Amino acid sequence: MWLAYSVLAAVCFGFRGILYQWTSQKPIERNLMLLGVYLSGAVVSVSAAALLGQSYTPAVWTGAFMGFFSFISNAAIYKGFAVGKASLVAVFTALTPIVVASLSYIRWGESLSPMQAVAFAVILAGIVIIRYSSDLSWKNLQGVQWALLAMVTFGITDVASKQAMLWQADKLPTLVIMYGTGAVLFFLLWYGGRLMERRMVSRAKQEVAVTSLGGEIHPEAGAAAFREKQKAANWPVAKTIGWGGIVGLSNISGMVFIMQAFSLGITGLVSAVVTTNVLLILLYARIVLKERWSLHQIIGICCALAGVLGLRLLE
Numbered sequence: 243m244w245l246a247y248s249v250l251a252a253v254c255f256g257f258r259g260i261l262y263q264w265t266s267q268k269p270i271e272r273n274l275m276l277l278g279v280y281l282s283g284a285v286v287s288v289s290a291a292a293l294l295g296q297s298y299t300p301a302v303w304t305g306a307f308m309g310f311f312s313f314i315s316n317a318a319i320y321k322g323f324a325v326g327k328a329s330l331v332a333v334f335t336a337l338t339p340i341v342v343a344s345l346s347y348i349r350w351g352e353s354l355s356p357m358q359a360v361a362f363a364v365i366l367a368g369i370v371i372i373r374y375s376s377d378l379s380w381k382n383l384q385g386v387q388w389a390l391l392a393m394v395t396f397g398i399t400d401v402a403s404k405q406a407m408l409w410q411a412d413k414l415p416t417l418v419i420m421y422g423t424g425a426v427l428f429f430l431l432w433y434g435g436r437l438m439e440r441r442m443v444s445r446a447k448q449e450v451a452v453t454s455l456g457g458e459i460h461p462e463a464g465a466a467a468f469r470e471k472q473k474a475a476n477w478p479v480a481k482t483i484g485w486g487g488i489v490g491l492s493n494i495s496g497m498v499f500i501m502q503a504f505s506l507g508i509t510g511l512v513s514a515v516v517t518t519n520v521l522l523i524l525l526y527a528r529i530v531l532k533e534r535w536s537l538h539q540i541i542g543i544c545c546a547l548a549g550v551l552g553l554r555l556l557e
Contacts, residue, residue: 244507245553247499248515254496256522261489263523269476270485273432276316278486280309280428283421283494285487291414301411302419308402309423315395317431322388332373334389336517339366341397343510349401350408352508361552365514368545371538372520400504400513403497407505417497511553518546 265275291298322331339362346352354362406416477485496516503512521543527533535543 244503244512245515245550245557247503247506248512249518249550251496251499251503251512252516252519253522254492254499254519255516256519258489258492258496259519259523260526261492263526265485265489270482271432271476272320273428273435274479274482275486275489277425277428277432278483279490279493280421280425280486281483282487282490283497284418284425286491286494287414287417287421291412291418294414296412296414298415298418299411301406301409302415304402304406304409304411305416305419305421306423308399308406308416309420310427311395311399311402312420313424313427315392315399318388318392318395322385322392325385325388330385331389331392333370334386334393335396336369336373336520337366338393338396338400339510339513339517341394342400342513345397345401346404346509349405350509352510354508354510355556357556358508358511358553361549361556362511362514363549364552365518365546365549368542368547368549369517369520371542371545372524373542374538397513400500401509403501404504404509407501413498413501416501417494420497421494515550515553518550521546 319331319335343352343354343362407413476482500512500516503516524535524539524543528535
C-alpha cells in the first residue's frame with residue numbers, strides 16, 4: 243500500500259505544482275502566498291485533528307522540525323531562482339531522494355534490495371532527464387549553494403516526517419505543528435520584507451526632496467517609484483492569502499498521503515516516487531498550455547514510469 247499512498251501524494255503535489263506554475267504568472271507576493279498555504283494547512287489539520295480526536299503527544303513536536311526545514315527549503319528555492327538558473331535548481335531538487343535514502347540508512351539502517359536500487363535509480367534518472375536543460379554548464383553554477391541547500395533541507399523534512407511516524411505521532415497534530423511553525427516563519431519573512439521596503443521608500447523620498455532643490459533627480463527615486471507602482475499592482479493581501487489557502491488544500495492532502503506512505507514503506511523509495519509529481523505538471527503543460535515535449539522529456543517520462551512500474555512489480 244505504500245506505493246499507492248506515494249502515488250496519491252505525487253498527484254496532490256503535482257496539482258500543487260500546477261497551481262504554483264499558474265501563480266508564477268500573476269502579480270503576487272510569493273512569501274505572502276506561502277503564508278496562506280501554511281495557514282490553510284494549519285486550519286485544516288487542527289480542525290481534522292479535533293474531529294478525529296487525535297492526540298498531541300510529545301512526538302508531534304517533530305512537526306516543528308519539519309516546518310522549519312520546509313520553510314528553509316522553500317526560501318532557498320526562491321533565492322536560487324532569483325540569483326541562478328531555474329534549471330540548475332530543478333536538477334538539484336530532483337536529487338532529494340538521494341539525500342533521503344542516505345540519511346535513512348545512517349539513521350535507521352534502511353537499505354534497498356538490488357532490484358529496488360535499480361528502480362530507484364531509473365526513477366531518479368528519469369526525473370533528472372526531464373529537468374535537465376541544455377543551458378546548464380559547469381562554468382556557470384551561480385546559485386548552486388541555494389540549490390544544494392534546498393535539496394538537503396527537503397531531504398531532512400522527509401526524514402523528519404518518517405521519524406514522526408516511527409515515534410507513532412498522530413499525523414494531523416504533527417501537521418498542525420508543522421504548518422503553524424511554517425506560517426509563523428513566512429509571516430516574519432513577509433513582514434520583515436515589508437518593513438525593509440518602507441524604509442527604502444521613505445529614505446528615497448527624503449533624498450528626492452533634498453536633490454530636487456538642486457534640480458537633480460536621485461537614481462533611487464525611480465527605484466522607489468517603481469517599487470510603489472509594483473506594490474500597487476500586486477494582488478491585495480486578503481486575496482493573496484486566500485489563494486494561498488486554496489493551494490494549501492493540495493499541499494496538506496499530499497502531506498497526509500506521504501506521511502502514511504512513510505509509515506508503511508522505505509523512506510528513500512517513497513521520496514523517489516513522490517518526485518514523479520513533475521509528470522502531472524508536464525501533462526498540464528502539454529494539454530492546457532500546448533507545450534510540445536522535447537525528446538529528452540519523453541525519455542525521462544518513460545524512465546520515471548518504468549521505475550514506478552518496476553516497484554509495483556516488486557511489491
